Structure formats: structure tokens, C-alpha cells
Amino acid sequence: MSAKLAIDGGKPVRKKFLIFGSPQILDVEIEEVSHTLRSGWLSTGPKTHQFEKRFGEYVGSRYALGLSSCTAGLYLALEVVGVDARSEVITTPMTFPSTANVIVHHRAKPIFVDIEKETMNIDPEKIESKITPKTKVIVPVHLAGRPCKMDKIMEIAERKHLYVIEDAAHAIETKYRSQKVGIIGDVTVFSFYVTKNLVTGEGGMATTDNTEWAEEMRVKSLHGISTSAWKRYSSEGFQPYETICPGYKFNMTDIQASLGLHQLKRLEDNLKIRERHWRRYNEAFSRIPEISIPIEEDNIRHARHLYTILLSLERLNISRNRFIIALKAENIGTGVHFTALHLHPYYKNTFGFRQGDFPNAEYISDRTVSLPMSPKLTEKDVDDVIAAVKKVIDHFKR
């Protein structure tokens, strides 16, 4: 007899709800934020520049630009490579909406390419047939922290004269073969949103080796004016600003950078903690036929951002959404990364996508569940997640 599920009035696996993706904020960060608030310099200034420098060193890029979000960075990156209303931009449907939204903001057309079932990343073999004279950029997304097959993507881009802008929102620590994500494509953009591996509340960073683009993105991230406020108002002299172009308000603040500086220092240690949780999940779930676990690949470094299980719906009497509700009743929070973007109302209605257009993305979209994966989890939290998943699976297996 299996234990009575909490959705059926049974006792939940744990008392307190385990929030999915709750950020780890330590006292050092809180003190740094206080220091910034007391300093009187709240917006882009010395701490942002220090964070940019250290982040650039971590990644190995020539330039790193602190931004208000990854979305802002993707928008700027598309702009500096020249995407406009005549362009087509290739990306994956298995991503967060902003990856494609920014393409639409430029009045360009998002062209989805199906994913590989095993890696859940864009399938390089399917890219070429989607390239037209209008294609300008490929935007690979390193889903969950797993690198896309960048050698093939870069080879296609070079041969077809396309730019590559990487959405590395999940992939701060990721390496593809020996190359760090952040120095492979033309521009790479990272996210520091609350649930990501490095947290600044809201925030992002763009990296590139291209001097012109770096300068253009910097100017456009702050109104399109020629000198930064820091230089205008600090003791370093005076220079009135001039508007060079109608820029945006995409700059990072020193309050955000205060968090980022310390989060960056802990990044590698936190990865080790998540790797440990990852192994425990793998051990617990590898022999359950109703679930499949993420594959392991050689020659890459996975950032272990999201641990996603796939439900074998064919072996279960429960849908993915019901499974999530059942886990929630057991006091375990989970996520879905992602619902295939071509089936979201806007994309479906505007571009005429249909069910069946990207079968692999739809397959994952129907079955994927992201389990809690954070350096904040205790061993007991991980035990509870495992127990709850096993309990629900046990109850609904055919």
C-alpha cells in the first residue's frame, strides 16, 4: 500500500513549502548593499564597473557590460549586429519568451528550429534548411546550463555569414569543450534574475570581444549619451554629456552590482554544491522507469542550473500539470522550462504556428518538470524532493 497523497488529504512529505528557485543571499551581500546605500552612489558607478571587470575576467572576454536584464542585453545585441524589420532570426522554441520577444521588438521575424530530444537544445542539423537571404542571426539558448553544439553552429554561421548571439541566461559557468560560454559567439548575454545561478535581483551582462559593439551597447544602454554619469559628477573632472543616438535605459545599478560582486565570488563553490544535489537526484531517479533524467555528455561543463526530469506519460496515469499540483500539495515547488514558445497564443496567432510544427520541443514541453536545484537546499530538502517525487510516481504508475 502506498502512502496517501497530500492532494487526497494525506500527510504531505514535508511541513514547510519548498520554494522553487529561492535565491541565496548572504550577510556579505546585505552589508555590501548597505555600504552602497550609505555611499550615496546608487546607480551605475564604481561597483558596476568593478563587477563588469571581474565578470569579464571570469568569462575571459575583452568586454563585459552590466545591464538591467538579460532581455535588455539580447535586445541591444540584436541591434548592434544590425537586425531590423527585414531580418529573420533563428532560435529555439524551447526557451523563455524574452528570447523571441526581443526579435519581435526589432520587427524582425523569429524562425524556430526544433530541438534535439536528448539535449533539449537547438538541433544544428535542422538550422540550414531554415536559412534564407533574410537570415541575419542565430540565437542559441544553452538550456538548463547545457551548452548547445557550438562547433556546428559556429561553422554554419561562418559559412553563411550569420552572427551568433548566445542566450546564456542559464549558462554562466558553462563550457563547451574547452571554451567558456561568453567568448564563443559574437555577443553572449547572461541573466542575474532571482532564480538564476548568480542573482542581482534583476540584472544581466553582455560579453563580446568586439570593440565597436561593446562601445555601442554601452552608449545605448544609458540614453545614448556620450559620458557616463559617474564621470560627469565624480571628482574626475567635468564633461557635459551629448546625445549621440536615442538610447535606452538598460544600465545596471551599483545596488545590483553589490550583490553580483559577492555572488560571483561564490559561483564556483555553489556549482559544486549543485553538482552534489544533481548526483543525488540522479542516483534516486535513474532506476525509475516512469522518469527519465538529464543525459551526461563528455567534453562539456554543465552549469547545473535546472534539473529537469521527463515524465514517461505512457507509463503514468497523470498529466505533467497534475503531477506538479500533486507535488505542490506535498509542499514541493517545481517549475516548467519551458512550454514550447510556438504554442503560446501570441506566437501561434501571429506567425501561424501549429501543434506538430516542432515535435521534439512539444514532446519535452508536455513532460518536463524542473526540480529545486539551488545551493540553498539542505540534504534534507533534497531528501524531501526525492521522497515526494517517488510517492507521487508510485501512486500514478500504470
Ligand SMILES: *Cc1c(COP(=O)(O)O)cnc(C)c1O
Ligand atoms: C531568465 C531568462 C531570460 C531573461 O532574463 P532576464 O534577466 O529576466 O531578462 C532569457 N532567456 C532565458 C532562457 C531565461 O531563462
